[in-house]
Amino acid sequence: xLSWILQGGLLVLVVLGxxxxxxxxxxxxxxxxxxxxxPWGLYISQFTFLVGIGASAxxxxxxYYVHRQKTFARALVLGEVVAVIALCQALLCIMVDLxxxxxxxxxxxxxxxxxxxxxxCLTLGGYLTLSVVAVSLKKFARGGSxxxxxxxxxxxxxxxxxxxxxxxxxxYAGLAARPAWMxxxxxxxxxxxxxxxxxxxxxLLAAVLARRKVFDIGREAIERLSTIMTYAAMASLLLALxxxxxxxxxxxxxxxxxxxxxxxxxxxxxxxxxxxxxGWLLLLLALVVLLVPSLRRRRGLAYAATAAVLLSVLVExxxxxxxxxxxxxxxxxxxxxxxxxIELGIVVGxxxxxxxxxxxACRWLFTPSMSSIHALNPSPSTAREPGMARVAQMET
Amino acid sequence: xxxxxxxxxxxxxxxxxxxxxxxxxxxxxxxLGAAAGAGSPLWGMAVDVxxxxxxxxxxxxxxxxxxxxxVPTVAEARHEVKWVxxxxxxxxxxxxxxxxxxxxxxxMPLLVLCNHCKNSPCTRVCPTGxxxxxxxxxxxxxxxxxxxCRYCMAACPYGARNFNWEDPGVGAxxxxxxxxxxxxxKCNLCVERLDAGQVPLCVEICRSAGPAxxxxxxxxxxxxPLRQLLAARRVLRRRSALGTEPSVFYVV
Numbered sequence: 001x002l003s004w005i006l007q008g009g010l011l012v013l014v015v016l017g018x019x020x021x022x023x024x025x026x027x028x029x030x031x032x033x034x035x036x037x038x039p040w041g042l043y044i045s046q047f048t049f050l051v052g053i054g055a056s057a058x059x060x061x062x063x064y065y066v067h068r069q070k071t072f073a074r075a076l077v078l079g080e081v082v083a084v085i086a087l088c089q090a091l092l093c094i095m096v097d098l099x100x101x102x103x104x105x106x107x108x109x110x111x112x113x114x115x116x117x118x119x120x121c122l123t124l125g126g127y128l129t130l131s132v133v134a135v136s137l138k139k140f141a142r143g144g145s146x147x148x149x150x151x152x153x154x155x156x157x158x159x160x161x162x163x164x165x166x167x168x169x170x171x172y173a174g175l176a177a178r179p180a181w182m183x184x185x186x187x188x189x190x191x192x193x194x195x196x197x198x199x200x201x202x203x204l205l206a207a208v209l210a211r212r213k214v215f216d217i218g219r220e221a222i223e224r225l226s227t228i229m230t231y232a233a234m235a236s237l238l239l240a241l242x243x244x245x246x247x248x249x250x251x252x253x254x255x256x257x258x259x260x261x262x263x264x265x266x267x268x269x270x271x272x273x274x275x276x277x278x279g280w281l282l283l284l285l286a287l288v289v290l291l292v293p294s295l296r297r298r299r300g301l302a303y304a305a306t307a308a309v310l311l312s313v314l315v316e317x318x319x320x321x322x323x324x325x326x327x328x329x330x331x332x333x334x335x336x337x338x339x340x341x342i343e344l345g346i347v348v349g350x351x352x353x354x355x356x357x358x359x360x361a362c363r364w365l366f367t368p369s370m371s372s373i374h375a376l377n378p379s380p381s382t383a384r385e386p387g388m389a390r391v392a393q394m395e396t
Numbered sequence: 397x398x399x400x401x402x403x404x405x406x407x408x409x410x411x412x413x414x415x416x417x418x419x420x421x422x423x424x425x426x427x428l429g430a431a432a433g434a435g436s437p438l439w440g441m442a443v444d445v446x447x448x449x450x451x452x453x454x455x456x457x458x459x460x461x462x463x464x465x466x467v468p469t470v471a472e473a474r475h476e477v478k479w480v481x482x483x484x485x486x487x488x489x490x491x492x493x494x495x496x497x498x499x500x501x502x503x504m505p506l507l508v509l510c511n512h513c514k515n516s517p518c519t520r521v522c523p524t525g526x527x528x529x530x531x532x533x534x535x536x537x538x539x540x541x542x543x544x545c546r547y548c549m550a551a552c553p554y555g556a557r558n559f560n561w562e563d564p565g566v567g568a569x570x571x572x573x574x575x576x577x578x579x580x581x582k583c584n585l586c587v588e589r590l591d592a593g594q595v596p597l598c599v600e601i602c603r604s605a606g607p608a609x610x611x612x613x614x615x616x617x618x619x620x621p622l623r624q625l626l627a628a629r630r631v632l633r634r635r636s637a638l639g640t641e642p643s644v645f646y647v648v
Contacts (some may be wrong), residue, residue, distance in 0.1 A: 004551070029544075029561050030577070034561070036555070098544050099543070099544020099546070100543050100578045100579060103541060106543050107523045110524045110525045110541065112524060114520050115522055120497065158423075176517060177517060177552055178550060330555040331487045331555045368593075
C-alpha cells in the first residue's frame with residue numbers, strides 16, 4: 001500500500017515536471033532564474049552532481065573486481081543500478097538546459113573535438129552503455145559466475161567511470177574567463193566529492209531496502225562504504241582548503257572573488273552565503289560523527305551523518321560551485337541567482353523519475369526468481385546475522 | 397531564406413567569398429577593396445577612447461547596428477541582447493584602474509563589442525561548430541546550428557555573447573536572418589557587409605554621423621590606416637593577459 005502511494009506521488013511529481021518543461025519549451029529559458037550574467041544554474045549544477053553519483057560506482061567496482069572483496073557483491077548491483085539511473089538523470093539535466101533541445105544531435109552531426117562538451121557526451125554515452133550491458137548481463141546470466149569477458153567489461157568501466165567525472169571537471173577547468181574554476185584541483189575535488197556522495201546515497205538506499213526487506217547488501221559492505229565515504233569527504237575538504245589557500249594567499253583579486261561572494265557576499269549580494277555555510281557546516285559535523293568511534297557506533301547518528309555528507313555535496317556541487325563561477329561577471333557585475341519554480345519543478349521531476357525507475361529496477365532485479373543474483377552475489381550478511389536470513393530470501 | 401544574406405553566405409562566407417565579391421566589382425563601391433590588399437585580410441578595429449566619449453550620450457552606431465541586425469529590444473535587464481554597447485572604463489579595463497583615478501575617468505563610457513579574438517575561447521568550446529573563426533579573423537555565428545548550450549557565454553571573457561532568453565519576436569523586415577528563442581547571438585563584425593566590400597555599419601555611421609572614433613581595416617596590411625594608427629598611438633586591448641589576442645584595439 002505504502003509503495004503504491006509512494007509511486008503515485010512520484011508519478012505526480014514527474015507529470016508536474018513535464019508540465020513545467022512544457023512551459024519552458026513554449027516560453028523559452030527566460031522562465032528560469034538565469035541571466036546574461038549567470039548563463040548556467042541549477043540544471044548544469046545538478047548535472048555535475050549527478051555525473052558524480054554515476055562515477056561513484058567506482059567505489060563498489062574497484063573493491064569487488066580489482067581487490068576481490070566479496071563483501072561488495074550485493075552492493076555492486078545496487079551501485080551499478082544507481083549509477084545508470086543517475087547518469088540518465090544527468091543527461092536529462094543537460095537536455096532541459098538546452099535552448100534548442102531538438103538540435104541536440106548537432107553535437108554528433110558536427111563533431112567538435114576541441115570542445116570538452118563533445119568529449120563529455122562521448123564518455124557519458126560510452127559509460128552508460130557499458131553499465132547497462134554489465135547490469136543486464138548479470139540479470140540474464142544463468143547462475144554461476146559470469147563469463148570472463150563480463151569481468152573484463154566490468155574492469156573496463158572503472159577507468160571509464162573516473163573518466164566521465166574528470167572530463168566533466170575539465171569542462172569548467174579550462175576557461176580563462178572563469179578564474180573560480182581555473183584550478184587543476186577541480187577534477188580531483190570532483191572525484192573526492194563524488195566518492196563521498198555516491199557511497200552516502202548507496203548507504204541510505206541500502207538501509208531503506210534492508211528495512212523494507214527488499215534487498216540487503218550486508219552490514220560489512222555498509223561499514224566499508226562508510227569508510228570510503230569518510231576518507232573521500234576528508235579528501236574533498238582538504239582539496240577545498242588547498243584551493244582556498246592558493247586563491248586567497250596569492251592576493252590576486254580575480255582568484256578569490258568567488259570565495260568572497262560565497263562566504264561574505266559581494267557588493268551586497270548574499271544569494272549563496274547561507275547555502276555555503278550550511279553546506280560546510282553539514283560536512284564538518286558529519287566528519288566529527290564519522291571519525292569519533294563512540295558517535296559513529298550509534299547507528300541513527302551515523303545515518304544522519306551520512307545524509308549530511310550527501311546533502312553538503314548536493315549544496316556545494318549541485319548549486320554553489322557552478323553558479324559562484326559566474327560571479328562577478330566579466331564586466332564586473334554581480335547578479336544573484338534564484339532558481340524559478342519552473343526550474344525547481346523540472347529538477348524535482350527528474351529526481352522523481354529517477355526514483356520511480358529505481359523502484360522498478362528493484363522489482364526487476366531483486367525478485368526471488370532472480371537466481372543469478374543469488375548465485376553471483378551470495379548474501380554476506382546471512383551467515384553472521386541470523387535475523388537477516390529472511391531478507392536474503394528477498395521478499396517482494 | 398529570402399533575405400539579402402542567405403545562410404549559405406554566413407556559413408561559407410570566407411576570404412574566398414570576399415575575393416569573389418571584389419572581382420565582381422564590389423570593390424569599387426567602398427574603400428574596403430583597397431584596404432584588403434593582396435591575400436586574405438585580417439580585419440581589426442580601433443576605438444579612439446577620447447573621441448568616442450566626446451559626444452555625450454551618443455549611440456548612433458549602437459542604434460544603427462541593432463536596427464540592421466534586428467537585435468531584439470528586451471525589457472528585462474537580465475535578458476538583454478546587445479551586439480555593441482557602452483560600459484564605464486573601469487569595467488572595460490579594471491586592471492588599469494587605481495585608487496587615485498578621477499571618478500569621471502572611471503565612468504567614461506567606452507564602446508564594447510565582440511573582440512573577434514585570434515585565440516577565441518568561444519569557438520574552442522562550441523560543441524557544434526555553430527560559432528567559428530573565419531580566415532579573415534571574424535568570429536562568426538550560425539544561429540541556426542546553435543543548440544543553445546551557452547558554453548560560449550561561459551567561455552567568453554568579455555561578456556560579449558547574448559542568449560535569447562525570450563522570443564526575440566522580430567518582424568519580417570530587414571535583411572538579417574531572424575532568430576528564435578534559445579540561441580546565442582553576438583556582433584558579427586557585419587560579415588554580410590564585409591563580404592559585399594563594405595566596412596561594418598558602426599564604423600560607417602560613426603564616420604558619417606558621429607565623432608569618427610572607429611577605425612576599421614586590414615591588420616595584415618602595414619599601410620592600412622588602422623595599422624598606421626596602431627603604430628603611432630598607445631593602444632590597449634581588453635584582458636590581454638588571457639592570451640585571447642583581441643582584434644579590437646582601444647586608442648588611449
